[in-house]
Amino acid sequence: MLIGLAAFGLSARFTSPSFIFWTNPLILEFLFGIALARLWASGWAYPHPILCAAALAFGFALLIVLASLPLPRFLAAGFPATLIVAAGTLFCPARPIPGQLLGDASYGLYLSHRFALRAATLLLLPLLPATVFGAWVYVATTCMLALSFGLLTHLLLERPLQRGMTRPKGAPA
Template sequence: MSKLLYIQILRACAALAIAIHHAQFDAGAIAARLGGPFQPLDRIPWAAGVDVFFVISGFIIVYSSQTLFGSPGAGRVFLMRRLGRVVPLYWTVTSLYLAVALVLPGVLNSEILEPGFILASYLFIPLGRPDGAVQPLYSLGWTLNYEMYFYVLFALTLAWPKRTSIGMLIGVLLAATVVGSVVSLPQPLDFWTGPIILEFAFGVALAHLKSQGLVLPRGVRAAFAIGGLGLLLAGANLSMPRPVAYGVPAALFVAAAALGADRVRPETWLVRMGNALGDASYALYLVHPFVIRAGREVVLRTGLGAVIGPWGYVALVLAGAVLASLMIFRWYERPMTEWLRRRSEPGRLKLA
């Protein structure tokens, strides 16, 4: 069982928060169709699950790459592993979304279906849409555009020893943010210099502290978790930059989850479920919009919405999204990732 059980649980919570955020939109539409009230839990910044993901990504990428720093060809090995992990499922959901758009052309603006834009979406290149949003064809992929950018930066620093690599990586992220804040840049440079990239730096710094042997007492980690929650709720109601309002609380959550003593937990039901949901969190993030929209159509067409109500709908689609993500991870995502890794890295040590 994973030594980073709490990071696994935090990944699952982040994905669930984003799913709850999106499910409430459709719950409101259902309530409006049925003529009933619906008050979303909008005081909780569910969208901050993305920021938690970014800090976790910065942490995990550095923490799991200890043997790669300073190794010949490490950058290429790392990128191949990341591509094998991220690309198959993302390209699959993007293709499914594109197929729906082609079958039902009224769903999307025809300009969005321009071939160059579609190609950029598959290649993780951020471009502006006709409505001004810098998002790919499958809009959730905007986070993966940041992830892939971070992976490339990290791969470029892997040729150096760990301390130098980490210093360079954090320095580049800081410098890019400063440049983006003072200079008006075209896309995709404007996207790649957005302040949200600092959240990767938070995770990188935490991974370095852990690798140096920092272990926080349980009471301190509990205070970090509680303080992070308080800051998150407060930041949602104040006008602050996202890395401060959401990124700092996310970093406190990750510190609380990661900076305890390393130990393997007994194989209990809770540990297995935490690991399973953490492993499936990427699938949950990418697949939940399909389940939410399908669930909306089912409850409206069958009359079930009048029986279970908006919050019953939210519970139903969340359960469906979790089940779908567990199945997709087990029978598609993990086998595909392992197959690609065997093909691209024969005889090499697997990345944790």
């Protein structure tokens, strides 16, 4: 269904915001994540350091190469990002605890990253020089801020809400 909606969105020129939203090819990036999660949950994994490194390197190489081509975002960024995530989830011999925590916090990061980026744009960007060095400082700082906001959102909001919504076995409804 998601593929059909995205294909419809790529072929049609909608003016209605709801049709534009529901047929945005960005939903294919969520489909990539769903596929990875299903593979991981089913036990499909080939942990091997060479596969892990190869998937990671290939994902980053594709990210750089495909960015210069006139491709839809789900191909230029979504597919390479899927390979990068697959490196850590399906091919990494042992999932380190920090990596697991970041994976658990991915929804909190998704929900909160825009706030971190907006704050950095308003507060940090005016202070930085308009140079390559300034750009790298901005990127590194916003990445760290976004990760921090995501982790805080996960630890202080998402986890407590999940615990509050889960009933212990045998508890009355």
